Amino acid sequence: MSDDYGDLRDLYQELILDHCRHPSNFRAMPDATRSVEGDNPLCGDHLRLYVRLEGERITDISFEGSGCAISVASASLLTERVKGKTVAAAEALFHKVHRLLTMEEEAADDAELGELAALAGGRQFPMRGKCAPLSWHALWAALQDEAPEQVSTE
Ligand code: ZN
Numbered sequence: 001m002s003d004d005y006g007d008l009r010d011l012y013q014e015l016i017l018d019h020c021r022h023p024s025n026f027r028a029m030p031d032a033t034r035s036v037e038g039d040n041p042l043c044g045d046h047l048r049l050y051v052r053l054e055g056e057r058i059t060d061i062s063f064e065g066s067g068c069a070i071s072v073a074s075a076s077l078l079t080e081r082v083k084g085k086t087v088a089a090a091e092a093l094f095h096k097v098h099r100l101l102t103m104e105e106e107a108a109d110d111a112e113l114g115e116l117a118a119l120a121g122g123r124q125f126p127m128r129g130k131c132a133p134l135s136w137h138a139l140w141a142a143l144q145d146e147a148p149e150q151v152s153t154e
Helices: 005-022 069-082 086-103 104-107 112-126 130-144
Strands: 033-039 043-052 057-066 150-154
Touching: 005 069, 005 112, 033 130, 043 069, 043 150, 057 069, 057 086, 069 086, 069 112, 069 130, 086 104, 086 112, 086 130
Parallel strands: 033 150
Antiparallel strands: 033 043, 043 057
16 A cells, blocks of 8 residues: 555545534524435434525535534535535436445546545445445435435434
């Protein structure tokens, strides 16, 4: 394993800790059009995602709750990346992140993923494998016409 890879991993770790300490869009949204609770009993992550949909566009998105550093950082990055996107664009990003978190390393080279590649670090910890995807599954659920009120990784 090269030193470069180690540096990148440190950078990713720093990014995750930073988002965990100062999460973006960390607030309740009383006028949300959709809200989905996400539960990861394996780790104890418990987040609620709020989405405001106007037509086909996500005009606002936020979350609240508590969880480990990876789950909170993932939700924070998600809100930054998805705010202002259309439903179709958000769903396309969901698929990319899902691939990144479940499969091949090469997906991390995708320029659109950018900082989201840091989330793939969670794959190294089997117990943490469901932490990063949690908020993304809540997002997917929230974008469906018959949005469920709750999703669980179990
Ligand atoms: Zn977790």
